[in-house]
Amino acid sequence: MTARKPPPEGRLALVLRSLRRRTLDEAVQDAEAGRGISMPTAAVSLPARQVLRRLLMALLVLALTTLIVWLDRAGYHDSADESMNLLDSAYYATVTLSTTGYGDITPVSASARLVNILVITPLRVLFLIILVGTTLEVLTERTRQQLRVHRWRSGMRDHTVVVGYGTKGRSAVQTLLGQGCSTSDVVVVDPQERAVQAANNDGLVGILGDASRSQILLRAEIQRAARVIVATQRDDTAVLVTLTARQLNKRATIVVAIREDENVPLLRQSGADVVVTSSSSAGRLLGMSMMSPRVGAVLEDLLTYGNGLDVVERPVTRAESGKSPRECADLVVAVVRGSRLLNFSDPEAATLQLTDRVVTIKHAKGGNGGS
Template sequence: MDAVKRLFLALALISLLILVGVVTFIYLEGFTPLEALWLTVASLSTVGYGDIVPHTDAGRLFALFLIAGGVGLFTYALGTIIAIVVEGHLTNVLGRKRMEKKIQTLQDHIIICGAGRVGEQIIGRLKKEKAPFVVIDLDEDKLNHLQQEKIFVIQGNATEDATLARAGITKASGLVTSLPDDSENVFVTLTARGMNPNIKIVSRANLDSSTPKLRRAGADKVISPAIIGGRRMAISILKPASVDFVETLMYDSGLEFEIEEIRVNELSLLVGKELKDSRIKQESGVMVVAIKRQSEEVIHNPNSDTIIQMGDLLIVLGTRKQLELLEKLAAD
């Protein structure tokens, strides 16, 4: 049990003891509620009695019980409060409460389940892209570190409905589950799909045998870090220059060029035009490297006579300024 839960438990017990004391003194001594409250608090705090004292043997015995119980509970509560203040829990708790209120206002955000080694890479990329996201993890130290970086966090088990609800699962556009245990990733995927049928789910798989299970559970994409890492190592030894270029292009935050996905709006002037007549290159300067149709068909390195259709996803390469020009062209 963490320090905050211990504190709430101590306060609840003290409140219950005060209530019992008031009711009992009214019954045994015939005091008014205010007199009974005064005598109860005086007993619990061991400050001594004034003009109000118990007169019956039963009342005196009960007062002794209150004194013994009060000293123990107050010591426990005080020690817990000191622990919270010293360890910085109080600030974190208050910050988490405010943060969870902000999380409930998010729309179309991404939920990351797991802040381990894989999760850290996902968080870093989403931060670079300035995408709204929430991180779920059980490790309080990791979450405290992320919270200091102004990242939205939820402490809890991502396999539980309540935890996903706190992260705004019903309003999220995507979920990435990168937990080290495949069975937990399956459970998170299944739960998330049930709570939000339209959410896009990307799941981590450590074993090849887990991939079909994750797909059956509802994952749109299953990624195996081990397989991807092995393939990249093989290509790096065979074609090092090409791999270095692609990695620099995708991961170097200081590089001017970026890869982006841009959706063609139904009202866009690009709809129905051949790529050579679209003036994408002339007006924005970007290079179209692939087109993904709504039918999931992907056209790699499209020809100049490829016709742009409504809803196409253009995968392009260019500077941020060029990409902004194309985004406006695709939307207008």
């Protein structure tokens, strides 16, 4: 007699327990500390380049001081040797700029002392500013980053978390921005540093890490997000991310892109609200384009937001309430009533209600008015 397989709910529970590599309290502590959060910044040079530039400035000040002392070497007295060579000049410049001042080499002539007052002292101050400024910047960079992260976290509400910033994730973000979503309301999570850097360059906050781990998603404030887009490279990764996201946020709308149709039921069980099969969708578009290239062009136009025709969902206006969908200014293709989606030809959708929402096709702003 063969053993019965555990039900899907049992398998999901086992997967959930396996995901708990760390406790939820530890994950919250990591999120509050702002670890792994990369904030978008203006284009600046790398920290190593900044330190190198300041080091070169300090060496330039040192070289300039050495040259000034060597040119006026006759006005200095060396207690160890009456003559002043280039090495003695460099030594004097070093101990003077660093405020060490051993006193073995001293300016004795009036011109040398005047140069020390008017030239070398300002150079000493500049030298110290360069060194101290570099040290303070290194010490305060972490504090500034934590303040920025804390300010960002305190203002995040009803935002969108995008897991995966490849071709699919980037296209999804571009569509969101085209529909009026602000860059400050989008957070990208990706395990690759270059993808996070690309998100920062696009003005988005990036989280570096594996989104199937709860502490990574908590850094993205997923518990307060309104929408989650899962656009990972692998279907099994998408399942784990969806499970973790639904565990942390019960109310968010989760949209997942996968490759294979056979994984759709598993994603539904994992908590996904909408599952888009990229390979099947592309195949259907290819088939329709083969049979009718114009139909394929129209569908591609509808899928490309902001150009030609757009598909949008909007609430019914008071002027449209009680009328037929055909009387609307836009072309209505579906009616959303409660949790049900009604086709435009459905008898129940013959009269619009004020609480309905309609899915319409309209001309894109700035579009050419056609496909």
